[in-house]
Amino acid sequence: MDRTDQPTIVTRRNLEFQFDADVPRYWLGNDAFRTRFFDACSLRFPAGERFFVQCVRDYAGAVRDPSLAQMVKEFIAQEGQHSMQHSRFNQRLEAQGMPVELIDRRSRGALDFFRRVMPKKFTLALTAAGEHMTSITSHGLFERGHQVFAEADERVVALFAWHGAEEIEHKAVAHRVYREAADGGYLLRAGTMLYITLQFFLHTFFVMTKMFNADGIAWHQQLAMWPRGLRWLFGRNGLYRPALRHYLAYFRLDFDPWQAGGMAQYQCWRSTFDATGDAVLACRAVVWPQRSTSLRAEFVAA
Numbered sequence: 001m002d003r004t005d006q007p008t009i010v011t012r013r014n015l016e017f018q019f020d021a022d023v024p025r026y027w028l029g030n031d032a033f034r035t036r037f038f039d040a041c042s043l044r045f046p047a048g049e050r051f052f053v054q055c056v057r058d059y060a061g062a063v064r065d066p067s068l069a070q071m072v073k074e075f076i077a078q079e080g081q082h083s084m085q086h087s088r089f090n091q092r093l094e095a096q097g098m099p100v101e102l103i104d105r106r107s108r109g110a111l112d113f114f115r116r117v118m119p120k121k122f123t124l125a126l127t128a129a130g131e132h133m134t135s136i137t138s139h140g141l142f143e144r145g146h147q148v149f150a151e152a153d154e155r156v157v158a159l160f161a162w163h164g165a166e167e168i169e170h171k172a173v174a175h176r177v178y179r180e181a182a183d184g185g186y187l188l189r190a191g192t193m194l195y196i197t198l199q200f201f202l203h204t205f206f207v208m209t210k211m212f213n214a215d216g217i218a219w220h221q222q223l224a225m226w227p228r229g230l231r232w233l234f235g236r237n238g239l240y241r242p243a244l245r246h247y248l249a250y251f252r253l254d255f256d257p258w259q260a261g262g263m264a265q266y267q268c269w270r271s272t273f274d275a276t277g278d279a280v281l282a283c284r285a286v287v288w289p290q291r292s293t294s295l296r297a298e299f300v301a302a
């Protein structure tokens with residue numbers, strides 16, 4: 001994709017997802033594993049995105065291209081909104097008895113320590129790799145949303161769809177700062193991707209286990225959930241299977257974030273959002289196009 005074809009980065013503020021008390025505990029297909037996978041991601045976002053913003057900001061003064069400098073500003077603004085909205089969603093998890101505050105505090109402490117002791121180019125490379133992980137997840141969700149979220153609460157899916165759309169919009173920012181402002185090279189880029197891949201899944205699984213415990217799911221029941229859950233994530237029709245090629249592209253010498261990832265569903269989300277200003281309707285246009293928009297009023301009233 002030519003740079004002139006790339007979508008502009010727009011920060012959408014004051015969105016309303018209406019996370020009322022009637023959002024089901026297991027909002028994704030009444031399935032504890034699937035729900036807690038996304039919940040664990042949400043729980044990790046505020047601390048992780050704060051870290052990403054800090055690491056990009058470390059090099060903001062070294063950005064020479066004015067258009068990239070503007071993108072850095074929008075990236076920071078978007079991530080701020082993501083953290084705010086996910087923190088709101090996470091309050092629901094806290095009310096369910098999930099150890100949100102404890103995990104968030106420990107994550108922030110660990111990331112702050114990491115930032116103090118590691119070179120800034122290293123933490124920026126980690127950020128660029130983390131942004132690639134979030135963007136391939138976003139592309140995957142847009143492409144497979146109709147399957148993954150076939151039975152889900154649309155308010156929660158709308159949160160992840162909005163976040164995913166903005167992750168796609170700013171997916172190249174940290175990578176360009178790494179290349180252009182930090183003069184980052186290949187080995188560090190590839191090495192940090194391997195690190196973040198392991199860290200992302202292991203920490204997410206750790207948080208999920210904490211959540212299963214808080215849910216009161218017995219250990220032998222948890223043990224039985226993992227094989228099926230891992231197949232859902234990595235199996236032939238799994239969530240991450242379509243993203244594999246896109247993931248591996250990061251290890252190419254000439255990697256560019258805009259080389260891969262379908263944009264049709266993103267464009268559909270964006271045009272619907274631009275026309276309505278409603279993240280739920282934009283999500284529905286991508287994930288459940290067969291649903292009539294007139295159902296929106298009924299859904300909200302229900």
Ligand SMILES: [Fe+2]
Pocket residue numbers: 049078079082163167
């Ligand atoms: Fe984000």
Ligand SMILES: [Fe+2]
Pocket residue numbers: 079131134167170
């Ligand atoms: Fe991001």
